Amino acid sequence: MLRARRIASIVVVAALGLGGLAACRSEPSVAAYLGDRKVTEDQVTQIFDGAGAGASATPAATPAAEQPGAEPASGPKVSRQQVVDLEVTLDLGRKVAAEQGVQPVETVSAEQVAAGLGVPAESQYAKDYAEWVNLSQAIFAKIGTNVPAVTEDQLRGVYNALVKVDAIEAGFDLAKIKQAFGNGEFVSAAYQLTGLLEKAATASDATVNPRYLPLAAPMVVSSQQGAVFYDLPYLEGSDTVSDRA
Template sequence: MRARRVIAAASVAALGVLSLAACERSAPDVAAYVGDTTYSLDRVDGIYDEAQAKYGDVVRQAAGQTGATPSPEQLRSPVTRQDVVNLLVSLELGKRVAKAKNIQVPDEVSPQQLEQSLRVPATTEYTKLWGEWVDLLQAFNQQLPPAEVSDESVMAVYQALAKVGAIPGGLPVTEVRQRFGEGAFVGSATALSVVLEDEADRADVSINPRYREVGVPSLVSSGQSVIFYSLPYINEEGPVTDISTPDASPSSPNPDTEGTAS
């Protein structure tokens, strides 16, 4: 079953996410199928639970030094099970693309380099997987030619950043382009999305309905910190098409989102 592009020439973060039932791969204990690779719900839960537990341990240890008692909310990492599925599926597709295109992926990024930005200890599988993924992102950014930075791709990235609170919502495309500068990271994300979509078609990706909207894990430097966000493409009901330009303008300031994806 083939994925459909939202934007023919500049789709963003394509993952070919399809209904399990429609593809007759619907085992209730499976989170995702990517070709002959299967990711179980138990695997997703295990990665998620470990990230939550070790994050909580770090928070308790830090609070104990001051005699404070952290609240349940403070003990909870922002990592979600959806984030785990996004990462597992993207990694598998990315590795397939690298192999098919003979793209060399050096092992340069360690979990220790990411734990502060991710706010998840380096010893967790989640952070280790992110290390692999950032290595792939860097290789793709260096070896794939960037795509055209269209208004549609700019707004898709903008809305993903707004969703995680990195930038106010409601900006028109002209202002978003101004804040993004040259928007090199948008071109890189779009180029990656195209090759991932093609690979998702070949691999016949299927996702459990409980993880309806899968996105490519993405990051960009704001100049002061690293912003992590996800670029959704297709949910179980079909393509994501709500990428029109909003009319309203916000009154609150926004972070500087200029930078390049790593």
């Protein structure tokens, strides 16, 4: 468990904000409309089943000793909500990457992601998650280090998401959060990416079934204990939602 130690490096951190996009299209069999593409409930079920999952909370921290290619841990790891989170985020990430003129670089493989999440390496969930990480890395590289100063709300947002998966001790005041996160540059970059994702969502007329709101972006951060996987709900309205199926 992380305490007041500084988080060393970031694999990918991103928040997804899609407030107000769930009003127009509402077929019960569709989880999300992404431009001219639909993510159907049947597709969600297929990815969910392929991950060997049952309804669960967000995956917790990955043990540092776990190696890429290791057998997934037993028990449920992924929820249907997380499948929708990933599929919407990935679609928007592809659009952002195209707009930014960047190509993904393979910083992680599906096997590495699968080992961390405890899902089969051949699952579509592992493959899509790895693609999202690699896309995000390319976008962050394009953004560079010229990001706005991090705000207190942004620091607390990432901190609370880490607390939810027991990746960092609860009860930190702002001073301790700053100590753990250093200059918080990775948090600020995350929120800059949020803006790009929101812009892509609006441009593509993305609509999400209300049962899957609020959405969250899948994320992984490196720590002294290994990779930590968690979900960060989109900012608007997140204070009113405590549990997601």
